[in-house]
Amino acid sequence: MRARLFSLAIAMGVTIAPAFAEEVTVRTGTDLFISGDTVLTEIENQGDVFxxxxxxxxxGAVLGDLHVAGFDVMVATDVSEDLYAAGASVEIRGDVGGDMTAAGFTLRxxxxxxxxxxxxxxxxxxxxxxxxxxxxxxxGRTVVLNAPVEGDVRVTAKTLAFGDDAVVTGTLYYxxxxxxxxxxxxAAPERVVFSAIEFDGDWDDFGGVLPIGEMPVFPKAASVFGAFVVSLLFFMILGALALGFMPNKxxxxxxxxxxxxxxxxxxxxLGLSLLIGIVPVSALTVVGIPFxxxxVLAIIVIWTLGYALGGYAVALFVWRSLGEEAEPGKIVRVLLLGGAVxxxxxxxxxxxxxxxxxFTLVLLGIGAITRMVFGFFIEDVDLPPAMDSKPSRN
Incomplete structure (x- = not known):
């Protein structure tokens, strides 16, 4: 039964995966979510669009907010409220009834x-x-203003240029x-305020413009040793908990x-690839972005557990190879893990x-975890002959 369920899940995944390359539309209440490899569409929506x-x-027209992200983005939609756009190349052609926030390598x-x-x-x-x-x-590195602006203008750029249609009614800060x-x-001279900025200077000069502070330096020996001690204690406590609560597993x-x-x-x-692949797939579906x-947290947790498990297995293998007792006590096992770390x-x-x-320790540990998870669905998924103690089904 588990094998059939697992096979069905794989078949569904193979069937659904190509759909991500096509345009997918999901509506939740008044929110509209659209994703795909290429999206060429006319939108008519009463609420927000992603x-x-x-x-x-x-x-088309959007009566709420419009959120757009991609590599090559062109927005001709009239937006009644706010527009958010990001991409490598972004071009805005439609009217925006609220605020506009956009970023791109090339933005127009x-x-x-x-x-x-x-x-x-x-x-x-x-x-x-x-x-x-x-x-x-x-x-931007290069900013060209060729449009009337009724409010204040604040520009930070290495190169700033103005077109014939540029008019600033408020104050121009550049x-x-x-x-x-x-x-x-x-803008009249009395409404122009200039402040110098050095783009090609070092971080200390740049820090005077942005509150980033000084560049980090290589940590001192005491800091490195302290971080090592904390990490060592963490892994030893993790090993002690595992030995105490799940020794058989x-x-x-x-x-x-x-x-x-x-x-x-x-x-x-395989397991690490599947786990990391969840991130871009979730982003492509749009609705999975909150997950x-x-x-990412799951990747960090599994990576840490895999590292600890791999170190523990290698340490115990070396211990037995040296002719020591085959089944050491729990305290010795924890100390072996600490020695491996x-x-x-x-x-x-x-x-x-x-x-x-x-990375080898991480792969060893995650591999054991992956086989355990797959083994929950398929009882004889990949156990080597030395471990497979279950009776043959034939």
Whole structure:
């Protein structure tokens, strides 16, 4: 029965997976969620709209907020409230009844894109041609203003230029490497405020503009040792808890690693790939975005458990290889785990070798966990002959 359920789950996953490349629309109340590899659609929605795809071109009208993310984004939709857009290339053509917040490597608002509220724009190259009734905040390497702005304008850019249609009714605050000549048609001299900023300077100069403080330095020896002690105590406590509350299951996991270490590493690579793959798949479905932090937390937890399990299995294998007692007590087992963590920490000072050793332990441990999880669905999924003590079904 479990084998049939597991096979059915795999079949459903294979059937559904290609659908992520197609346009998928989900409606929850007045919220509309759209995702796919390429989204070319005309939207008519009374509430908020969320769109995510590699290439996004949307038109129509949205009476709520519009959220758009993708690699190549073009928004021709008229938005009654706020617009949020992000991508490598972003172009805004529709009217925005509220505020506009957009970011992209290349960002442009066309003359047809009128913003009734404030605009917050950021990118490598930012071109503003759409009129703005509120205030404008723009950050970029190159910023070109070629539109009327009724409120204040605050620009931080290495290069700032103005077009013929640029008019700032409020005060123009701009930060650049050097003072530029602002045409009187853009803003009167008394409404222009300049502050210098050095883009190519070091972090200390940049820290005067952004409150990031000093660049971090290599931690002192006392800090490194303190972090190691805390990590060592954590893993030893984790090992003691596992030995106290689940000794039999822990022993089965360890035996799986000792009996078939190569198969455990393959299973670990598979399990880790499946776990990490949950993050982009959740993002593509849009509705799964709130679950991304949970998936990331699960990756951290499984990674830590796999590291501890792999270290414990290797330490006990070395202990027995040295001719010591085959079944040491729990205190000795915890000390062996602590010794394994200490040795691996010392190996980290050796380039490449330390990383390989750490990752090998992670794969061994996650592999045992993966086989245990799969074994819950398929009773004889991958047990090596030395461990498979169950009677044959034939």
């Amino acid at each position: 769109v995510a795809s590699e290439t996004t071109t949307v038109d 608002t066309t003359p047809t894109a009128e913003t009734a509220g404030n605009a917050r724009l950021g990118g490598n190259t930012v071109t503003i041609e759409g009129p703005i009734a509120g205030a404008l905040s723009a950050v 930060s650049s490497q050097s003072r530029i000549s602002v045409p009187a048609s853009v 822990l022993e089965r996991l360890r035996q799986g690693i000792s009996t078939a270490p190569g198969w455990s590493m393959v299973s670990g690579a 991304i932090p949970i998936a 200490t040795v691996i920490a010392l190996l980290n000072f050796i380039p490449f070798i330390g990383w390989v050793a750490n």
